[in-house]
Structure formats: structure tokens, C-alpha cells
Amino acid sequence: MKYCFGVDIGGTTVKMGLFSTEGELFEKWEIKTRTENEGKEVLPDIAASVRSKMEEKGISIEDMAGVGIGVPAPVSEEGIVKNSANIGWGYKNVKKEMEELLPGVCARIGNDANVAALGEMWLGAGKGCSNMIMVTLGTGVGGGVICHGQIIAGANGAGGEIGHICVNYNETEKCGCGKTGCLEQYASATGIARLAKLRLAKPHEKTILEGKNLSAKSVFDAVKKGDRIATEIAEEFGAYLGHALANMAVITDPERIVIGGGVSNAGPALLPFIEKPFQEKTFFANKDTKIVLATLGNDAGICGAARMIL
Amino acid sequence: MKYCFGVDIGGTTVKMGLFSTEGELFEKWEIKTRTENEGKEVLPDIAASVRSKMEEKGISIEDMAGVGIGVPAPVSEEGIVKNSANIGWGYKNVKKEMEELLPGVCARIGNDANVAALGEMWLGAGKGCSNMIMVTLGTGVGGGVICHGQIIAGANGAGGEIGHICVNYNETEKCGCGKTGCLEQYASATGIARLAKLRLAKPHEKTILEGKNLSAKSVFDAVKKGDRIATEIAEEFGAYLGHALANMAVITDPERIVIGGGVSNAGPALLPFIEKPFQEKTFFANKDTKIVLATLGNDAGICGAARMIL
CATH class of the missing domain: 3.30.420.40 (ATPase, nucleotide binding domain)
Known part of the structure; x- marks a missing residue:
């Protein structure tokens, strides 16, 4: 078993969950979506919250399968967002930035409505x-x-x-x-x-x-x-x-x-x-x-x- | 490079082609679709034609990537056809039968219209x-x-x-x-x-x-x-x-x-x-x-x- 984080970025809050790769939800919490300054802090805030949860639970990089993120915008297969009005982003390579913020951790990015469908398929x-x-x-x-x-x-x-x-x-x-x-x-x-x-x-x-x-x-x-x-x-x-x-x-x-x-x-x-x-x-x-x-x-x-x- | 056969079953003729896995079409030919007796001979006829072409070209089982077959009927992911009026078939596990007729060769089955789309994507x-x-x-x-x-x-x-x-x-x-x-x-x-x-x-x-x-x-x-x-x-x-x-x-x-x-x-x-x-x-x-x-x-x-x- 490994751990993965599920992150759902909304216009006011970011929902976060810690899961096992087998589909067990251990804990969920929320942080604020800081949309000011073109949403510059959104990804760093998520990375900080992931790191602090890993520390709290004693999860090492080796125990991590990755971090998945749902974004309220169209997302390309490479994890690029061209524009997301709700969170202030213009063009953003979300996958790349997230992987730089969390070295050694794999990130996957998807559109929020598509990601919700995947959630219902997995556990709903x-x-x-x-x-x-x-x-x-x-x-x-x-x-x-x-x-x-x-x-x-x-x-x-x-x-x-x-x-x-x-x-x-x-x-x-x-x-x-x-x-x-x-x-x-x-x-x-x-x-x-x-x-x-x-x-x-x-x-x-x-x-x-x-x-x-x-x-x-x-x-x-x-x-x-x-x-x-x-x-x-x-x-x-x-x-x-x-x-x-x-x-x-x-x-x-x-x-x-x-x-x-x-x-x-x-x-x-x-x-x-x-x-x-x-x-x-x-x-x-x-x-x-x-x-x-x-x-x-x-x-x-x-x-x-x-x-x-x- | 390996070889693969592409087979397109129609109501009157079966179209066949010998390809490289790189997408080169070496040769194409047709055989009759024998729809009599609930289409019992269709798959054995195809297998015989594949075998004789392999012999003619000196292609061994080890050189073969497989045989793909398009069928004018809905086909399940497991390669099962429930009914194909045009060729006389009722329920038929096409994949299983084909692999029994050509031991050691992998067979893949798809609906003919879907398969044509895949053809245009590959080479058209x-x-x-x-x-x-x-x-x-x-x-x-x-x-x-x-x-x-x-x-x-x-x-x-x-x-x-x-x-x-x-x-x-x-x-x-x-x-x-x-x-x-x-x-x-x-x-x-x-x-x-x-x-x-x-x-x-x-x-x-x-x-x-x-x-x-x-x-x-x-x-x-x-x-x-x-x-x-x-x-x-x-x-x-x-x-x-x-x-x-x-x-x-x-x-x-x-x-x-x-x-x-x-x-x-x-x-x-x-x-x-x-x-x-x-x-x-x-x-x-x-x-x-x-x-x-x-x-x-x-x-x-x-x-x-x-x-x-x-």
C-alpha cells in the first residue's frame, strides 16, 4: 500500500484528502483558495499542506504514489491550464510547477468535473x-x-x-x-x-x-x-x-x-x-x-x- | 519488425492484408465469405488463408504479432459477438476460436466501423x-x-x-x-x-x-x-x-x-x-x-x- 493525496481546487476553498492507493480515505480537510495575485499562492499552499500532512503522519517520499489535482478549467493531457477565471490563473503548467514544489512526487492534473466522474467510478x-x-x-x-x-x-x-x-x-x-x-x-x-x-x-x-x-x-x-x-x-x-x-x-x-x-x-x-x-x-x-x-x-x-x- | 494480418469480414467477401507492425501494407487479397451453415467456415477459411500466406512468405509464429479481425456486429471487449445477421453467426467467441485455429497467434476482434476508424487514424x-x-x-x-x-x-x-x-x-x-x-x-x-x-x-x-x-x-x-x-x-x-x-x-x-x-x-x-x-x-x-x-x-x-x- 502507498499513500496518495486528492486535491479539488474551488474558487473559495481547496478540498484535500489523504487516501491509500486501495481507496481508503484516511482524512479530509480544507484550506483557503488564495486567488489574489493571479492565484500565485494556490499551488505553494497546497504543497505546504501536503508536506505538513506527510510530516504529521510520518509518510516518506517513498511511501507516496503521488498527488492528483482537479482544476475548474480545461486541462491538457500534459497537465497545462490555459486559463482559469475562478482562481485567477492564466497559462500555467500545473503538473510541472507542482512537481517542482514537491520534488520526487508525481502529480496528475484533471478538469474538476471529469475528476469528479472518476471519483464516482472509483468509490461511488x-x-x-x-x-x-x-x-x-x-x-x-x-x-x-x-x-x-x-x-x-x-x-x-x-x-x-x-x-x-x-x-x-x-x-x-x-x-x-x-x-x-x-x-x-x-x-x-x-x-x-x-x-x-x-x-x-x-x-x-x-x-x-x-x-x-x-x-x-x-x-x-x-x-x-x-x-x-x-x-x-x-x-x-x-x-x-x-x-x-x-x-x-x-x-x-x-x-x-x-x-x-x-x-x-x-x-x-x-x-x-x-x-x-x-x-x-x-x-x-x-x-x-x-x-x-x-x-x-x-x-x-x-x-x-x-x-x-x- | 513483426508481421500482422488485418482481416475485414463482409457479407460477401473477406478482405485480408499482410502488414508490418510499422504500418507497411505488403499485400492484400480477398476470399469468399461462406455464410452457409451459420457461417461455420468463415473463421477456418481465414485461418487457412493466414497459414498459407505465412508459408508462402516464410513467416514463422515467432515473426507474428497477431491477427486483427473486423466484424459487422457489436463486439464485446473480450472478443465475443452475440449476433451477426450478415454472416450467419449467433453467439460466437471469435477471439477464442481464432486463437484455437492459429495456435500461438494472438487475435483481436472489433466492430467493423470502429476498426475502420482505427485504420484511418493509423494510416489515413x-x-x-x-x-x-x-x-x-x-x-x-x-x-x-x-x-x-x-x-x-x-x-x-x-x-x-x-x-x-x-x-x-x-x-x-x-x-x-x-x-x-x-x-x-x-x-x-x-x-x-x-x-x-x-x-x-x-x-x-x-x-x-x-x-x-x-x-x-x-x-x-x-x-x-x-x-x-x-x-x-x-x-x-x-x-x-x-x-x-x-x-x-x-x-x-x-x-x-x-x-x-x-x-x-x-x-x-x-x-x-x-x-x-x-x-x-x-x-x-x-x-x-x-x-x-x-x-x-x-x-x-x-x-x-x-x-x-x-
Whole structure:
């Protein structure tokens, strides 16, 4: 057994975990993300925290398998980030800098959404699968595609950007990316609130959503209480997402599709809204693909980051 | 240097090639596909042909890297085919049978469309790329997705079935697969003929397509002569294909997209019809993805089959 560190860099905190290469999580903690001065201190802070944890636990360089890091930006196969607005970085060779900060330790770098997918595959809802798609329904829609147990990072580190699949060629409102009809406009937390607002602007029967702060949570809370309008909104969300997942399945043929992110906190009630349109539109060979909820929550990032080392 | 054989099993002939592991094609030939008796003789015929070529060329078992075989059916990672209508097979462990027929020789099995993609990556239009998508526009639409230099075979051997991406949720006519709105209904040779028929059934100006046998070839021949109606048909085909490719690119982020199959015989005139809608709908990170024509023609299958051995 060796040790590895999993690091998940976010805009406000850096999550860190100490793992065994067998997948045991010994300890997790957080440090602040110091984004000032173009994020110059972020990597040195991580290196210092790794070194101090190694000292505390009596872990030598020889006991270390490496440090994996998830970054909120596209990352090239060589571990280079071209731009990461959230942490202030411009061009940065993250792998090289990290290995200079921790001599003798191997570093691996990945995009945070891709890395979270790898985490669910290793220790969460995708355990035992080597072909899997993870969809993260948060403020935006992110994702990670795993084939043969490997993250599909792509030629520009932009693999798995599944929030920007076009699901509606008739859309006129623009997505944040500048295109129209992106999955993110319907299936993110923001997208569900938008669908709810549009639905309530049309003639409708009585609904408990009326006068409420419209959010993914208020919609799914109302669904659980049997509200008809909320159920219609959930059906619309599910149709866009389920159809997009069917189109993804025909490309990479996953064994399991894992749904994570804040929207997935709605729990198992979410799944039928996605499964029904998925089954209606999926290719016969993908009928057995299981759609399941993520299980690692906020730990997916550190788990996947550590997994990159293996 | 070692030798490898690439074998491409079709419904009427088996194409075979003798390669060096460096990618030199020394010789290619064909044998008949004997589909009678549930295709019982297909693998023994291939083994006999390999043995006789080895004898002819003085190649010993020690000089052999292996035999790669492309099969017109989904193939599991273990080299098992569950059903291949075209060659009469039911369940068949192709890898195991082939290795029993050629003791000491390693066999690798893949789906024919996926294998063709690997061939273009190795020796054709995708040379030097490790992230690539190949789309084969023939009677149907097939394809192969390559990430990190590896075919994405998927959990059921059904990866890269990109003809069955849904590109039109309003379609009422059924695809051969039983779904509606599949890419194959618009972008295959049959699909283009269908679009032409539908267009000519509507009011239209004078066109040289009138009274012609409507096919992908006649449409693109008319496009080259400046025919307006044919150009409209090509634009409709290109919009469906270009948009589908943009949705694929956002998932696997390929460096290059290779267009092959009979329809691609239209030549470079085909590309702008695909590139324009691709650029309109693609995610900013995929703007540099190149769309190019396949270069290996019918040899892509044997090349990719041999490449599986490396």
C-alpha cells in the first residue's frame, strides 16, 4: 500500500484528502483558495499542506504514489491550464510547477468535473464500471465521460462538456457560452428555475409554486407534494436531459449514467423524469444502461483526484 | 519488425492484408465469405488463408504479432459477438476460436466501423491524431470514436453507433432501428435520396434532378453543376450532420472528424455543407476541430484490424 493525496481546487476553498492507493480515505480537510495575485499562492499552499500532512503522519517520499489535482478549467493531457477565471490563473503548467514544489512526487492534473466522474467510478455510484458518464447538475451542467476506466479529456481538455450539447434547435435565448439551445439552459439549477418562470408566465391552474422563490429545489419539493404544474416543469426538464443522455449513450455506450450536483439532492424522485424519456429515445443496444444518483457528494472531487494517480 | 494480418469480414467477401507492425501494407487479397451453415467456415477459411500466406512468405509464429479481425456486429471487449445477421453467426467467441485455429497467434476482434476508424487514424486521414471521430456515410451511417488512440467500444460493444443520434425530434417516419429522427435518416446515401424525394414532392423551381434516379451521387453531381434545388438538399443533409457532429465534439473533443463511406466519394465539394453548420453550433473549445475526407477507402478495415494488434 502507498499513500496518495486528492486535491479539488474551488474558487473559495481547496478540498484535500489523504487516501491509500486501495481507496481508503484516511482524512479530509480544507484550506483557503488564495486567488489574489493571479492565484500565485494556490499551488505553494497546497504543497505546504501536503508536506505538513506527510510530516504529521510520518509518510516518506517513498511511501507516496503521488498527488492528483482537479482544476475548474480545461486541462491538457500534459497537465497545462490555459486559463482559469475562478482562481485567477492564466497559462500555467500545473503538473510541472507542482512537481517542482514537491520534488520526487508525481502529480496528475484533471478538469474538476471529469475528476469528479472518476471519483464516482472509483468509490461511488459507478463502482465497478469502466464505462460511465457522470452528469453534474449544478449552477451549470458539467460532466465527465469515462471509457475503459479513463477520463475522456479530448484534444483540448474539453471532453465531457455535456452542458453544451444542443437539445433545442428552436431556442432563441442565449446560453452563457453564446450558443442557443444548450442542455445547461434546461437541466441546470438555473435552467430549471428558468423553465419554471416560463411555465408560470403562461396560463396555468393553481400551483403551490405561485409567489415562491422559483428554484430547482422549490420545483422538486412541489413535485413531491403532487403539484401538477411542478410535475409538468420536471417533465420538461427530464425530456431535455433524458434525450441528451440517449444521444450520449449511442456514442460511448456506458454501463451506468451517474447524476450528481445540487439538483440531484432532490433524490430518487428525480430519476423517473429522466429515465422515461431516455428509454423512449435510446438505441436498443443501450436499453440496459442504468441511471443512478451520485453517492459521494462533495467528496467526489478529492476521490477522483487521488484516483488519477493509480 | 513483426508481421500482422488485418482481416475485414463482409457479407460477401473477406478482405485480408499482410502488414508490418510499422504500418507497411505488403499485400492484400480477398476470399469468399461462406455464410452457409451459420457461417461455420468463415473463421477456418481465414485461418487457412493466414497459414498459407505465412508459408508462402516464410513467416514463422515467432515473426507474428497477431491477427486483427473486423466484424459487422457489436463486439464485446473480450472478443465475443452475440449476433451477426450478415454472416450467419449467433453467439460466437471469435477471439477464442481464432486463437484455437492459429495456435500461438494472438487475435483481436472489433466492430467493423470502429476498426475502420482505427485504420484511418493509423494510416489515413487521421494520421497523428489520438482523438478522432470517423463517420461512415454508406447505406447507413456508422462510425467509430477514438480517444487516447483507443476505440471506444462501450459496455455492450455498441460505442460509436452515431447513425442513431436523434437529430430531429419532430420526425414521424421510422428509422430501421425503430426510433424516429436518427441521423441515418438524413445523412446516409439512402437518407439523402429520401431528402431529395421529399424536396421534389414539394413545389420547386426547375432542377436537373427531375426525372433522375434520386441518389446521393445524383444530388452531389447536380450540386457541382450549380443546381439550386440539389444545393438546398445538400444544405439540409449538411445541417443535420454538422449539428450532430457538433454535439459529438462537445462529448469527446476530437482533433479531427473524418468523413468516409460511399457518400464521401462526392469529394471536397461535400465538406462546406458540413463545416458551416458545424461551426454555427459547435462549442467554442471545439472550433478548431478539422473535418476532413477519409483517404483509405475500402482498405480502412484491413488497416484498422491490423492496428488492433499493436
